[in-house]
Amino acid sequence: KAGVTQTPRYLIKTRGQQVTLSCSPISGHRSVSWYQQTPGQGLQFLFEYFSETQRNKGNFPGRFSGRQFSNSRSEMNVSTLELGDSALYLCASSLVRGSENTEAFFGQGTRLTVV
Amino acid sequence: AQKVTQAQTEISVVEKEDVTLDCVYETRDTTYYLFWYKQPPSGELVFLIRRNSFDEQNEISGRYSWNFQKSTSSFNFTITASQVVDSAVYFCALSEARAAGNKLTFGGGTRVLVKP
Numbered sequence: 001k002a003g004v005t006q007t008p009r010y011l012i013k014t015r016g017q018q019v020t021l022s023c024s025p026i027s028g029h030r031s032v033s034w035y036q037q038t039p040g041q042g043l044q045f046l047f048e049y050f051s052e053t054q055r056n057k058g059n060f061p062g063r064f065s066g067r068q069f070s071n072s073r074s075e076m077n078v079s080t081l082e083l084g085d086s087a088l089y090l091c092a093s094s095l096v097r098g099s100e101n102t103e104a105f106f107g108q109g110t111r112l113t114v115v
Numbered sequence: 116a117q118k119v120t121q122a123q124t125e126i127s128v129v130e131k132e133d134v135t136l137d138c139v140y141e142t143r144d145t146t147y148y149l150f151w152y153k154q155p156p157s158g159e160l161v162f163l164i165r166r167n168s169f170d171e172q173n174e175i176s177g178r179y180s181w182n183f184q185k186s187t188s189s190f191n192f193t194i195t196a197s198q199v200v201d202s203a204v205y206f207c208a209l210s211e212a213r214a215a216g217n218k219l220t221f222g223g224g225t226r227v228l229v230k231p
Contacts, residue, residue, distance in 0.1 A: 031217055043206065043221040055216040088158060094217045100167075101148045101210040101217050106160035 002026065004107035006091050012113045018079040021110045025072050025093030031055075032074040033104060034066060037088040046089075049074055050096060081114045088112075117142045119209050121222035128197050129230050136192045136225045138207030144168075146212035149183065149190045150219065154204045166190065197229045 034046040045058040049068035066076040092104035118141040
């Protein structure tokens with residue numbers, strides 16, 4: 001069974017540009033979450049999507065957005081990039097099993113560098 | 116609000132020593148889930164264990180064991196007879212049932228360095 005796939009693995013962008021990151025979940029997983037990891041702030045939750053709807057959102061500015069497609073694949077977009085957006089962006093997928101919070105399986109991440 | 120604290124930022128041991136990683140959490144929810152993840156240098160977070168708040172049984176999986184104590188809000192992780200391959204950053208995480216979804220709150224992580 002294929003794991004969570006994130007593309008691209010590495011990205012270098014200039015301040016002010018926008019970027020789109022992609023995530024393909026494990027087959028059958030309908031919940032997709034995104035996290036930002038930086039040395040200073042650690043791992044922080046960005047948002048979660050389930051059935052093409054945002055179900056949870058973290059404390060990030062509106063420049064960070066996402067969406068989920070009918071095949072559960074997800075994208076996140078960051079507009080007007082700032083130097084502080086340089087981070088490892090991790091995507092995770094989970095099974096949805098009633099009201100239980102199931103384990104999340106993570107991709108290898110996209111390392112974004114803003115210059 | 117929920118919070119996870121991993122007080123140890125880095126632990127260095129010699130191979131075959133045991134190492135225990137501490138995790139203390141805060142939540143107002145009565146139903147919650149606790150997790151441990153391993154992050155090797157490749158960057159991917161590898162799932163190790165999930166516990167719900169109603170299951171306080173300790174668990175052992177090979178050289179790994181977990182001690183969940185609700186009375187002290189702790190969920191500690193022990194690696195027995197450590198190996199060089201155990202070198203990684205380990206994260207404890209919490210999700211609350213009322214959040215209606217899989218929003219994980221992570222601790223700051225503990226870097227484990229196992230020397231040969």
